[in-house]
Amino acid sequence: MELYIKQKIFSFKDKFNIFDYNEEPKYKAEGELISLGKKLHVYDSHGTEVIYIRQRLMTFLPKYEISISGQETVEIVKNFTFFKHEYTIPAWNIKIHGDFFAHEYTVERNGREIAQLSKQWLTWGDTYKINIFDPADELMALASILVVDCCMESASNNAN
Numbered sequence: 001m002e003l004y005i006k007q008k009i010f011s012f013k014d015k016f017n018i019f020d021y022n023e024e025p026k027y028k029a030e031g032e033l034i035s036l037g038k039k040l041h042v043y044d045s046h047g048t049e050v051i052y053i054r055q056r057l058m059t060f061l062p063k064y065e066i067s068i069s070g071q072e073t074v075e076i077v078k079n080f081t082f083f084k085h086e087y088t089i090p091a092w093n094i095k096i097h098g099d100f101f102a103h104e105y106t107v108e109r110n111g112r113e114i115a116q117l118s119k120q121w122l123t124w125g126d127t128y129k130i131n132i133f134d135p136a137d138e139l140m141a142l143a144s145i146l147v148v149d150c151c152m153e154s155a156s157n158n159a160n
Contacts, residue, residue: 001020001133001135001138002129002131002132003018003019003020003027003130003138003142004018004020004021004023004128004129004130005017005018005029005127005128005145005149006019006126006127007126007149010048014029014030014038014040014150014153015028015030015031016028016029016030018142023111026044026045027043027044027045027050027078027142028042028043028044029051029146030042030043037055037056038054038055038064038150039052039053039054039055040053040054040146040150041053042142042143045074050068050080050139051066051068051069051139051142051143051146052066052067052070052154053065053066053067053143053146053147053150054058055150058126058140058158061077061078061079061080062077062078062150062151063075063076063077064076064150064151065099066089066142066144068139068140069139072091072092074089074090074091075089075090076088076089076147077089077090078151079084083100084097084100084106085097085098085099085102085151085152086098087144087147087151089144092109092140093110094107094108094140094144096108096144096148098148102152103118103121104118105145105148107141107144107145113133113142114131114132114133114134114137114140115130115131115133115137115141115144115145116130116131117129117130117131117145117148124138127149127150128145128149130142130145
C-alpha cells in the first residue's frame with residue numbers, strides 16, 4: 001500500500017494532506033498554532049483523530065510521544081549517530097534507519113521491514129512517498145514518518 005504526504009507551505013502551522021495511491025484524501029495532519037513543543041493531530045477522512053504526536057521538551061536528543069486511536073502512548077527517540085539518521089520506538093520494537101541525506105528511510109519491527117519512506121527532492125513543501133507492506137501497520141508507519149519530519153524540521157530550524 002502506498003501513501004503520499006504533501007506539506008502545505010503557506011500556513012502558520014504544520015499542515016499535511018495524506019493521499020492514497022489513487023490520490024484520494026485519506027488523512028489530514030495539523031499542528032497546533034500556539035503550544036510548547038510541537039503537537040500534531042492526524043484525522044481520518046471522517047474527521048476522527050487517529051494519531052496524536054507530542055514533542056517532549058527538555059531532552060538532550062529529540063523525543064516524541066505517539067498515541068494511536070487514543071490507545072497507549074509510546075515514545076520515539078532520535079538516537080545519537082554520525083552520518084545517518086536513526087530512531088527507535090522501544091515499546092513497538094521499531095527501528096527507523098535513514099540515509100546520510102535524510103531522504104530515504106526504512107522502518108523495521110522485530111528486524112522485519114514494514115515500511116519505506118522516500119522524501120522527494122526539489123519540491124514546494126515536503127513531499128513523501130510511503131510504501132507500507134502490511135495494512136495493519138499503516139497508522140504506526142504514518143506516525144513514525146511524521147515524527148521523522150518533525151525532527152528534520154527542528155534540526156533545520158536550529159541550524160538557521
